[in-house]
Amino acid sequence: MTIRKLGYLALGFLGLALGAVGAVLPLLPAFPFLLLAAYGFGRSSRRLERWFKGTRLYRDNLVDLAAGRGLTRRAKVRIMGTVTAVMAVGFVMMHAVPVGRIVLGCVWVGHLLYFRFRISTVPEKDPTVDH
Known part of the structure; x- marks a missing residue:
């Protein structure tokens, strides 16, 4: 795995962690962090991207927006x-x-x-x- 992909992977996990915390804490916005996670996972690994898109966090917060709806x-x-x-x-x-x-x-x-x-x-x- 290249350094660039590792950076995107780290970005994806950072976004996922902050998005998960933001889904629970009302003052931390989950949405932009979940977008960051989707972007990071999408650029780092197809497998992680598929996994992330299967999570409830993604389905509940981003699926309609990502589909253009x-x-x-x-x-x-x-x-x-x-x-x-x-x-x-x-x-x-x-x-x-x-x-x-x-x-x-x-x-x-x-x-x-x-x-x-x-x-x-x-x-x-x-x-x-x-x-």
Whole structure:
């Protein structure tokens, strides 16, 4: 295995670990870390990529987005809630930096607009049906 593939492998496991923690802790966003894991595993090993895509973390959080369908309303709200909480901490801590607050506010509004208008909302899956 090359150094590059080992780096992607490490990136995949780091993303998986942080994504798993983020799935449990409400202040850590799982979604971007799981995207990082998918990217890292996809670039390092076909076997790991297949394994990751078979995990519940992937199926519950990324499968619809990766297939180009979008995200459920619940996933969008969870992601934006986490983003809002994290950005709010930064906003409060920048009380002496008004320009930083303006930039952070613009980034937050950009996130809202992107999730509202660029990512489709798909219906919730029926939990009684195995997908």
